Amino acid sequence: MTVTAVPDVAGRRPAVRLRKLEDERWLAFALLSPTAVLLGLFIAYPFVEGVLLALSDAKVGDPGHFVGFANFAKLWDDNIFWTSVWNTFWYTGVTTVFKLGLGLWLAMLLNRHFRGKALVRAFILLPFIIPTVLSTFAWKWMFDPTFSVINWTLFHLGFISQRINWLGDPGLAMSSIIVVNIWRGVPFFAISLLAGLQTISPELNEAAAIDGARPWARFWLITWPLLLPVTLVVMLFSVIQTFADFQLVYVMTGGGPANATHLFATYAYQIGIGTGLLSQGAAVSLAMFPFLFAIVVIQLLYIRRVEVR
Amino acid sequence: MIEGALWRRWVFYNIPLILFVFVLLFPFYWMIVTSFRPDGELYRPWNAMNYMPFWTNKPTLEHFRYLFEETDFGRWMVNTMFIAVVSTLISLFCGVLAGYALARLNFPFAGSLGTVIFVTYLVPQTLLFIPLAEIIRDFHLGDTPWSLILTYPTFLIPFCTWLMMGYFKAIPKELEECARIDGASRWKAMLYIIIPIAVPGILSSGIIAFTLSWNEFIYALVFLSSPEQKTVAVGVTSELIRGDVFFWGSLMAGALLGSVPVAIVYSFFVEHYVSGLTGSVKG
Amino acid sequence: MAEVSLHKLNKRFEAFHAVKDVDLQIRDKEFVVLVGPSGCGKTTTLRMIAGLEAVSDGEIRIDNTVVNEVPPMDRDIAMVFQNYALYPHMSVASNMAFGLKMRKFQKAEIEERIKRAATILGIESLLGRKPRQLSGGQRQRVALGRAIVRDPKVFLFDEPLSNLDAKLRVQMRVELKKLHERLGTTAIYVTHDQVEAMTLGDRVVVMKDGVVQQVGEPLELYNTPANRFVAGFIGSPAMNFAEVTLAESGGRLVAEAPGLKISLPPELAKHGRTNLGRGATLGIRPEDIHIAGPEDDAGHCFDASVEVVEQLGSEILLDTRVGSALFMASIDPTIRVRPHEKLRLALKPDRLHLFDAESEKAL
Ligand SMILES: Nc1ncnc2c1ncn2[C@@H]1O[C@H](COP(=O)(O)OP(=O)(O)O)[C@@H](O)[C@H]1O
Ligand SMILES: [Mg+2]
Numbered sequence: 001m002t003v004t005a006v007p008d009v010a011g012r013r014p015a016v017r018l019r020k021l022e023d024e025r026w027l028a029f030a031l032l033s034p035t036a037v038l039l040g041l042f043i044a045y046p047f048v049e050g051v052l053l054a055l056s057d058a059k060v061g062d063p064g065h066f067v068g069f070a071n072f073a074k075l076w077d078d079n080i081f082w083t084s085v086w087n088t089f090w091y092t093g094v095t096t097v098f099k100l101g102l103g104l105w106l107a108m109l110l111n112r113h114f115r116g117k118a119l120v121r122a123f124i125l126l127p128f129i130i131p132t133v134l135s136t137f138a139w140k141w142m143f144d145p146t147f148s149v150i151n152w153t154l155f156h157l158g159f160i161s162q163r164i165n166w167l168g169d170p171g172l173a174m175s176s177i178i179v180v181n182i183w184r185g186v187p188f189f190a191i192s193l194l195a196g197l198q199t200i201s202p203e204l205n206e207a208a209a210i211d212g213a214r215p216w217a218r219f220w221l222i223t224w225p226l227l228l229p230v231t232l233v234v235m236l237f238s239v240i241q242t243f244a245d246f247q248l249v250y251v252m253t254g255g256g257p258a259n260a261t262h263l264f265a266t267y268a269y270q271i272g273i274g275t276g277l278l279s280q281g282a283a284v285s286l287a288m289f290p291f292l293f294a295i296v297v298i299q300l301l302y303i304r305r306v307e308v309r
Numbered sequence: 310m311i312e313g314a315l316w317r318r319w320v321f322y323n324i325p326l327i328l329f330v331f332v333l334l335f336p337f338y339w340m341i342v343t344s345f346r347p348d349g350e351l352y353r354p355w356n357a358m359n360y361m362p363f364w365t366n367k368p369t370l371e372h373f374r375y376l377f378e379e380t381d382f383g384r385w386m387v388n389t390m391f392i393a394v395v396s397t398l399i400s401l402f403c404g405v406l407a408g409y410a411l412a413r414l415n416f417p418f419a420g421s422l423g424t425v426i427f428v429t430y431l432v433p434q435t436l437l438f439i440p441l442a443e444i445i446r447d448f449h450l451g452d453t454p455w456s457l458i459l460t461y462p463t464f465l466i467p468f469c470t471w472l473m474m475g476y477f478k479a480i481p482k483e484l485e486e487c488a489r490i491d492g493a494s495r496w497k498a499m500l501y502i503i504i505p506i507a508v509p510g511i512l513s514s515g516i517i518a519f520t521l522s523w524n525e526f527i528y529a530l531v532f533l534s535s536p537e538q539k540t541v542a543v544g545v546t547s548e549l550i551r552g553d554v555f556f557w558g559s560l561m562a563g564a565l566l567g568s569v570p571v572a573i574v575y576s577f578f579v580e581h582y583v584s585g586l587t588g589s590v591k592g
Numbered sequence: 593m594a595e596v597s598l599h600k601l602n603k604r605f606e607a608f609h610a611v612k613d614v615d616l617q618i619r620d621k622e623f624v625v626l627v628g629p630s631g632c633g634k635t636t637t638l639r640m641i642a643g644l645e646a647v648s649d650g651e652i653r654i655d656n657t658v659v660n661e662v663p664p665m666d667r668d669i670a671m672v673f674q675n676y677a678l679y680p681h682m683s684v685a686s687n688m689a690f691g692l693k694m695r696k697f698q699k700a701e702i703e704e705r706i707k708r709a710a711t712i713l714g715i716e717s718l719l720g721r722k723p724r725q726l727s728g729g730q731r732q733r734v735a736l737g738r739a740i741v742r743d744p745k746v747f748l749f750d751e752p753l754s755n756l757d758a759k760l761r762v763q764m765r766v767e768l769k770k771l772h773e774r775l776g777t778t779a780i781y782v783t784h785d786q787v788e789a790m791t792l793g794d795r796v797v798v799m800k801d802g803v804v805q806q807v808g809e810p811l812e813l814y815n816t817p818a819n820r821f822v823a824g825f826i827g828s829p830a831m832n833f834a835e836v837t838l839a840e841s842g843g844r845l846v847a848e849a850p851g852l853k854i855s856l857p858p859e860l861a862k863h864g865r866t867n868l869g870r871g872a873t874l875g876i877r878p879e880d881i882h883i884a885g886p887e888d889d890a891g892h893c894f895d896a897s898v899e900v901v902e903q904l905g906s907e908i909l910l911d912t913r914v915g916s917a918l919f920m921a922s923i924d925p926t927i928r929v930r931p932h933e934k935l936r937l938a939l940k941p942d943r944l945h946l947f948d949a950e951s952e953k954a955l
Contacts, residue, residue: 022495025416034406042460045444109322125579129571129572137340137545141555147557187333188586230590237590281439282439285436481675487673490642
């Protein structure tokens with residue numbers, strides 16, 4: 001507001017009440033300050049602290065000294081680190097593709113009228129709602145080499161003839177983890193995409209059908225382009241969550257067997273908390289930052305382009 | 310639209326949907342069956358003759374008894390509940406106010422602050438847990454519920470703010486202007502008009518924030534150490550696994566009970582949860 | 593009850609100058625209508641009076657007190673919004689009580705006032721309902737009720753009728769007029785509909801591009817528009833215009849255009865002579881054109897070819913071509929006319945308007 005006082009000769013003039021909260025700027029300041037304090041203390045400060053830590057040789061109980069990029073140099077020569085980098089990308093890429101495909105399929109199955117739809121929708125979200133650690137334990141138990149219900153099923157269906165050690169073999173362990181992540185993520189994709197589908201007027205599809213478009217053409221020419229903005233945002237969230245995942249791997253394999261299934265986060269935990277090499281651990285998790293940053297920037301730019309279109 | 314003959318409807322819609330539902334829900338069924346299965350049946354190899362995967366004839370409460378008598382499971386539940394409720398309330402308080410300011414007030418840098426909130430919304434907990442552990446220790450908060458109550462808002466506030474911004478933006482600005490002309494200050498207009506109208510959004514944010522806190526793992530794992538301070542997820546992980554011996558029955562019983570509060574809250578507010586979830590990806 | 597005066601009022605949105613040097617004295621108990629095409633700055637002006645928009649330059653006084661920096665809550669005004677802005681989570685009664693509660697009125701007094709307002713507006717039976725359970729017309733009444741319980745110094749209306757269907761709009765217009773006569777509160781009313789402006793306003797302010805074009809009583813605007821814009825904006829169907837040149841012919845001033853040669857009456861000619869040789873715009877309202885008869889002076893007649901015939905029952909509207917110009921004429925409904933027919937039309941000379949071609953000001 002302009003606060004230039006207009007002198008008033010003829011008339012009376014009320015005392016301008018100095019209630020600061022009437023001024024949008026002061027009100028905004030007041031409303032934002034609790035958030036700013038908490039986020040400053042527990043996000044901005046740790047971030048700076050993390051950078052300093054990664055540049056030092058601190059251990060548990062030893063504040064350490066500045067050592068420059070020594071920690072990162074060490075990581076450069078660390079095979080397990082590179083395995084984790086590769087794993088993280090593989091894990092993120094594969095699960096995202098499957099979550100998107102299956103989620104979209106499920107969303108389309110749900111985007112119809114049928115009896116019990118509300119109930120089905122409510123139950124379907126359960127894998128996403130139930131604490132990941134707890135549901136992952138159920139999967140770990142299902143994958144148990146000796147007592148596995150999965151082995152039993154595959155055996156009785158005739159697919160296997162002997163036991164499979166799901167979590168004991170490096171390749172299989174990663175695939176098992178991927179399966180669990182997809183299981184947990186599909187509901188989120190499905191429900192979000194379903195909401196997107198519901199905003200697309202059925203008349204568009206009907207008009208296209210009358211114009212002679214087959215279902216497949218209708219999907220690619222109408223549904224998919226209109227759904228793209230929502231899809232991209234859902235993928236943004238999912239990719240970041242998956243890239244920085246910890247709980248699932250921690251419970252399923254703890255990074256094993258023989259450090260074959262580490263992601264950034266589990267490896268950072270193992271080094272920083274497990275072995276107590278705080279600086280080294282901080283370096284591993286900070287190494288995630290440039291990748292995350294690039295992912296976010298690329299996706300946001302792409303989303304903006306799609307939304308402008 | 311017309312979906313064609315009955316068999317087409319089954320092949321293309323009903324059977325795939327049934328398969329989806331089956332796969333998505335089976336692990337929970339497995340969790341339930343396991344938690345009532347006596348140990349004798351539990352540790353019977355899958356290729357044994359009398360392996361009976363989907364049912365048990367001798368259901369037992371033994372695993373639940375173990376949970377409550379031999380571990381601090383009750384405490385863990387109370388801890389988790391306390392932490393989730395308090396951090397949710399803090400986050401709602403901050404998020405509603407911040408969301409209101411960012412969505413409805415004009416002030417310098419409003420746009421860039423909105424972006425900052427969105428970016429912090431994207432910061433994963435695993436990026437900062439090591440330096441945070443140090444800070445928590447410096448503040449002498451280690452091994453107390455407050456270490457989590459104060460740090461959970463770092464991911465809950467951005468979420469609540471973001472969601473609330475969407476709800477606030479949808480409320481016509483005339484309502485507030487009318488209230489101000491009617492004699493309300495900005496503050497009162499917010500309190501009596503805008504916030505009550507945004508109650509569905511507040512509920513959605515609150516429910517999702519609650520499930521997110523209940524779900525959080527790595528901070529709880531790193532910041533808490535004594536058994537009686539732990540949350541369900543951490544307690545179950547550390548106290549029901551001894552070396553490489555897993556107490557599967559009790560583990561599943563704990564997982565089951567640990568899921569119940571979230572499931573209850575969720576079942577009461579499914580619609581709010583879903584609208585919050587879909588609102589949060591609308592951007 | 594109050595006087596409102598605007599003095600050199602300006603509003604700039606960053607680079608955009610939305611309201612320019614608006615001067616206006618509104619008398620106590622007066623009903624003033626701001627009218628103009630969409631985007632001309634009416635709402636912005638009203639919002640500055642309400643205190644919702646900061647004044648960039650100039651001064652607003654209510655009862656001779658400068659209120660530029662007084663927050664809306666302390667201005668003692670009431671406003672009815674286009675979308676009504678009823679608080680959706682409150683009942684009708686609470687909606688009406690809100691302003692009084694904020695001003696710390698006694699409970700009994702609040703109830704008394706709500707009852708009175710509800711009786712005036714005929715909404716007693718709706719008091720317990722929520723806004724979403726009301727029809728458009730009922731919402732409108734509640735919004736009015738919320739304004740009148742406050743008994744404010746000034747009422748502000750921002751296109752309050754534009755969300756109603758045509759029939760209800762006419763009905764509410766009449767009721768608003770009655771209400772104002774009964775309460776006598778100073779009112780400022782914004783609309784883009786000139787019919788509303790003409791029927792409601794004691795005085796009408798015509799705006800265009802943030803500038804006041806003319807202020808006057810409705811008939812004044814209709815009969816003596818200050819410029820071509822006001823002439824075209826007020827009146828329906830709109831005034832016909834033809835670009836003409838002015839020339840002396842046999843002692844009379846004649847306005848000429850292809851297919852048109854009209855001698856101007858002496859009074860108009862006096863003003864028109866200042867523009868001799870320069871361009872001018874001739875204006876005539878459709879209702880001042882009729883089919884030529886023997887009594888009409890040849891200098892006031894012209895030939896037209898009919899393009900479209902619109903039968904309205906009470907009158908016939910003819911879209912005609914006169915030389916290169918299009919003229920609309922409103923004629924007696926009993927006359928039979930067909931498209932493509934050639935007609936000889938006459939106009940009422942004392943109803944002619946003449947505008948400068950450059951400045952568009954009335955001559
Ligand atoms: N907050 C704003 N920021 C920028 N321009 C605005 C704003 N509000 C109104 N305008 C512009 O000012 C002009 C006048 O608007 P308004 O007063 O709403 O017109 P109307 O006469 O239709 O009520 C319009 O061109 C509009 O685009
Ligand atoms: Mg307007």
